Amino acid sequence: MSATSWPEARRIARQAGTPLDPVDVPLPAALGATLAEPLVALSPLPAYDAAAMDGYAVAGTGPWQVLGRILAGDARPVEPLGPGSAMEIATGALVPSGVDAVLPYERARFRGDQVHGEIESGRHIRRRGDDCPLGAEVLPAGTLVTPTLLGLAASLGHDRLAVHRRPRVGVVVTGAELLSAGLPSPGRVRDAISPMLPGLVRSAGGEIAWTTRVTDDLTALVEAMRRADADVIVVCGATSVGAADHLRGALETVAARVRVHGVACRPGHPQLLATMPDGRCVVGLPGNPYAALVAALTLLAPLLGRLAGRSERRPVTARLVGPVKVLDRDTRLVPVARDGSAVVPVGHDRPGLLWGAAEANALAVVPPGWQGDEVELLALPDADTAVAAMVRLATDGPTTPDSVERAPRGVAEPPGGALRLPDRLPLATATVAEG
Structure with missing residues (x-):
């Protein structure tokens, strides 16, 4: 044969x-597995209108009367702001309805008990769903679960993921x-x-x-x-x-x-x-x-x-430079290391020896009769x-x-x-x- x-x-x-078959696992257990279902947003991002800067949430045109303070994580209900009103606000805090913009601290000026400054409508506010709407398919099934993907899944409201066993x-x-x-x-x-x-x-x-x-x-x-x-x-x-x-x-x-x-x-x-x-x-x-x-x-x-x-x-490919023995009928797998934008053989590649592979970043796939084209790389x-x-x-x-x-x-x-x-x-x- x-x-x-x-x-x-x-x-x-x-x-x-x-x-x-898919298995349903907690987020930490999913690391390194593969999504069995698309990653879908269970929550919009942001989940609420949020301040993007520390400063003052202002309504209407200035000057504004500061009525209070809202910190990140503050879940107390806040009344809508009327024109001429402001609330001191922290980055990530819930923006009340009626707010036109957030005036950063460094651009705010006080005269008496009122804050003054120039604003641009909608500036420094991350509106609910601006980054990702509720129900959006963010990543397809078949995606490798990386540490970054776990963070994304958590931000979208997931506690568990369906991954292939x-x-x-x-x-x-x-x-x-x-x-x-x-x-x-x-x-x-x-x-x-x-x-x-x-x-x-x-x-x-x-x-x-x-x-x-x-x-x-x-x-x-x-x-x-x-x-x-x-x-x-x-x-x-x-x-x-x-x-x-x-x-x-x-x-x-x-x-x-x-x-x-x-x-x-x-x-x-x-x-x-x-x-x-x-x-x-x-x-x-x-x-x-x-x-x-x-x-x-x-x-x-x-x-x-x-x-x-x-x-x-x-496949990932690169230019292979340096002496390589090319075979007429067989593919050669050559340990290589990076040299700028190219890769070079590292040697020590006899069948019984792992020396070259231990020094290498990848194996270069040298096809039969290779004439100097870019070669596929198998990363180690x-x-x-x-x-x-x-x-x-x-x-x-x-x-x-x-x-x-x-x-x-x-x-x-x-x-x-x-x-x-x-x-x-x-x-x-x-x-x-x-x-």
């Missing part, structure tokens, strides 16, 4: 699932040679893939439900894949055709339909995407760490973004995203009772239209591209 082209693999991954990801780490702590030794290497997965998964819209480690055993792998407490199963390693690579056999055993059987890209060629009979997906990541990162951005990120209900984003999750995912795992715990499964057979006990890149926008501010 021939390998799928990189763009086609991304398209297939994006279409492999459908958005998960985050897809739960079960992680199966394969390989008898893997160590989860300590120094590598002859025949043993550190697991470098599972430490980076929480941040990658979180950035793409999902959350790790559980992690289990299995040795190179077909039956143990099948048992792990049959767990029903995850929406997506990610298998790390075992994607090639060696004697210890059992993922293809396990997929056949569970009657899964393989939709991507290798991708024409370097690194990351032996990656897989399959759908099980119950509709859940399996993503196979190569065992080499940088190849696994490429596969996660190629197949896992768009799949999770779709399940999480995220809208497909237009920043440190804040990764830390948030790790903290969530540490504090909230797993979504299932056995975050790290202790299976009896073959399981090793764990020890514990394109947008061009803006000249001044750091690549790290973007999220993992999804579509």
Whole structure:
């Protein structure tokens, strides 16, 4: 079976699932999820006629007699002002009916007990609904819930939001040679893939439900894949055709339909995407760490973004400068860093090495036969995203009772239209591209 082209693999991954059911959650719990319904104004903005400056709310033409004071938060009823009357007023305070303008302190002059000054009708008053009318659709479904969106939702009167449930990801780490702590030794290497997965998964819209480690055993792998407490199963390693690579056999055993059987890209060629009979997906990541990162951005990120209900984003592009080896048939994924309005390769990009990717802001997508055109960028999750995912795992715990499964057979006990890149926008501010 021939390998799928990189763009086609991304398209297939994006279409492999459908958005998960909506859940109604308090505002803080919605952060990082995706709106399942449009964000609608439950209250107009402003909710009432409000003073935009500290000064005097005046009615009619001056001079004006000051009758009292209104402070922000003062809920006492205020009588309408008649011509020639004024109320001292604070920014944000309710403007009484009959007021023509707010005269700022710095433009007010007193003569005796009357205030004088020049006004412009309607000046320094934010009228009810000026910024946003009641019932307006402010943001569409599919919008990522950011801290700013939470503030907007609160200002519009929301206490809760309907968001798509985050897809739960079960992680199966394969390989008898893997160590989860300590120094590598002859025949043993550190697991470098599972430490980076929480941040990658979180950035793409999902959350790790559980992690289990299995040795190179077909039956143990099948048992792990049959767990029903995850929406997506990610298998790390075992994607090639060696004697210890059992993922293809396990997929056949569970009657899964393989939709991507290798991708024409370097690194990351032996990656897989399959759908099980119950509709859940399996993503196979190569065992080499940088190849696994490429596969996660190629197949896992768009799949999770779709399940999480995220809208497909237009690609970000930039000019790539510097020496790049171009392949005739395969797409290359190259770690790059920003240099002015362009990006440059950082090197250190062998399949088993994460050095270059750790220095980079993004991976540049270099198509076969590339001749110097702008290239698409896959932004890498920043440190804040990764830390948030790790903290969530540490504090909230797993979504299932056995975050790290202790299976009896073959399981090793764990020890514990394109947008061009803006000249001044750091690549790290973007999220993992999804579509």
